[in-house]
Amino acid sequence: MLLAGRPPRWTASRAAHTIDCMVSQAGYPAAPVDQAELARSLQAFGESVMLPRAAYVDPAVFAWEQKHFFGSGWTCVGFSSQLAQAGDQRAESVGAGSVLLSRDDEGTLHAFANTCRHRGHELLPCGTGAQRNSIICPYHSWTYSLSGELRFASGFKGRQGFDESAWGLVELPVADWHGLIFVDGSGQAPPLADSLRVLDELVAPYEPERLVIAGRHDYDATANWKILTENYHECYHCPVIHPELCKVSPPRSGENYPAQGAWVGGWMDLRDGMDTMSLDGTSNSAPLRGLDAKGLRTVIYVNVFPNVLLSLHPDYVMTHRLVPLAVDRTMIECTWAFAPETVDQPGFDPGYAVEFWDITNQQDWRACESVQRGLTSQHARPGPLSPDEDAVYQFVTMVARGYRGEPVWNPAAKAVAAS
Ligand code: FES
Numbered sequence: 001m002l003l004a005g006r007p008p009r010w011t012a013s014r015a016a017h018t019i020d021c022m023v024s025q026a027g028y029p030a031a032p033v034d035q036a037e038l039a040r041s042l043q044a045f046g047e048s049v050m051l052p053r054a055a056y057v058d059p060a061v062f063a064w065e066q067k068h069f070f071g072s073g074w075t076c077v078g079f080s081s082q083l084a085q086a087g088d089q090r091a092e093s094v095g096a097g098s099v100l101l102s103r104d105d106e107g108t109l110h111a112f113a114n115t116c117r118h119r120g121h122e123l124l125p126c127g128t129g130a131q132r133n134s135i136i137c138p139y140h141s142w143t144y145s146l147s148g149e150l151r152f153a154s155g156f157k158g159r160q161g162f163d164e165s166a167w168g169l170v171e172l173p174v175a176d177w178h179g180l181i182f183v184d185g186s187g188q189a190p191p192l193a194d195s196l197r198v199l200d201e202l203v204a205p206y207e208p209e210r211l212v213i214a215g216r217h218d219y220d221a222t223a224n225w226k227i228l229t230e231n232y233h234e235c236y237h238c239p240v241i242h243p244e245l246c247k248v249s250p251p252r253s254g255e256n257y258p259a260q261g262a263w264v265g266g267w268m269d270l271r272d273g274m275d276t277m278s279l280d281g282t283s284n285s286a287p288l289r290g291l292d293a294k295g296l297r298t299v300i301y302v303n304v305f306p307n308v309l310l311s312l313h314p315d316y317v318m319t320h321r322l323v324p325l326a327v328d329r330t331m332i333e334c335t336w337a338f339a340p341e342t343v344d345q346p347g348f349d350p351g352y353a354v355e356f357w358d359i360t361n362q363q364d365w366r367a368c369e370s371v372q373r374g375l376t377s378q379h380a381r382p383g384p385l386s387p388d389e390d391a392v393y394q395f396v397t398m399v400a401r402g403y404r405g406e407p408v409w410n411p412a413a414k415a416v417a418a419s
């Protein structure tokens, strides 16, 4: 997706990386979670229960997740449009650490460990950006090219035995998937595309990489990131807390897709006479150009593990990017993207989509924060899942497999039947 006013210059790239890549993601240690309790989460749908309470309240489990779910494997760190021009740089958190993203003069996107090779200072503070033709450490001004080579180290010029080529930044695998940037913090994950192949076919008609972000809200929710994700995966709660949503989309409509990658999701219908998700069901935009008749009457809701929620509407794409801050706290970056020809219309106002989802988001965060508080009770126990919570089950089993030290997505796993 593109930020308003930024030209659509790049659509896909995967930079070469210098970390030695291994082919398998296996090899996680198990999480500090009671394995017998975990086995109950992995029973067949209809017999299973939610994750052990520790998954939502124990800082040791959170630290494990930061290392193995967010700091290793592919994690979303933002949008390609945030680095549209050569010289654009940005730092984003990845697990307990962070990465520095840069766009070089050839248009190639790079990701580096955000740590100077001198004495480890961050090259940029997390969540900030810069625009210049080199990467300069703010501490002693070691200077790197946009592709990570050390160019200048004050006082080291001509020093015997100092080889600048040995002190370049540590580069990590990076992928641009439909305008979303993913980084593999370990350098050991299999290619991102392998686990998103089927999802790619669902997302491609929406052309997210072409769209322009015209609305953004950052939320700070006092809830574990999994509670927010589990909430996204079911509309069992919709008749109770989302009157506005139920007016435009029947809460029991649609189906979930079978498990077939490192993602979970499904689709829901729009009610007759409703064009999109807005307070009155009307749209201020033209429909996205690549959609068929079904795409014009449905909304697809998918979660790319671990931290992206992608909601594909007939006329816009909403993205939630989750950044876990603590076991009970998550930053949520929510964006709304529209076709460039829509955004260019004089007087275009994205408020019809933003307002609707801001109301709905806040209803959700309130519920999730209450779940977090409820789970702090020492008497809280994992509960069963309703027949409408099959996508929650898919997500829970991904997490549970990860907790057992297995890849979260098992290609041999039996697909969960659509509800
Ligand atoms: S730590 Fe970066 S230049 Fe010294």
Ligand SMILES: [Fe+2]
Binding pocket: 231, 237, 238, 242, 360, 364
């Ligand atoms: Fe909701």
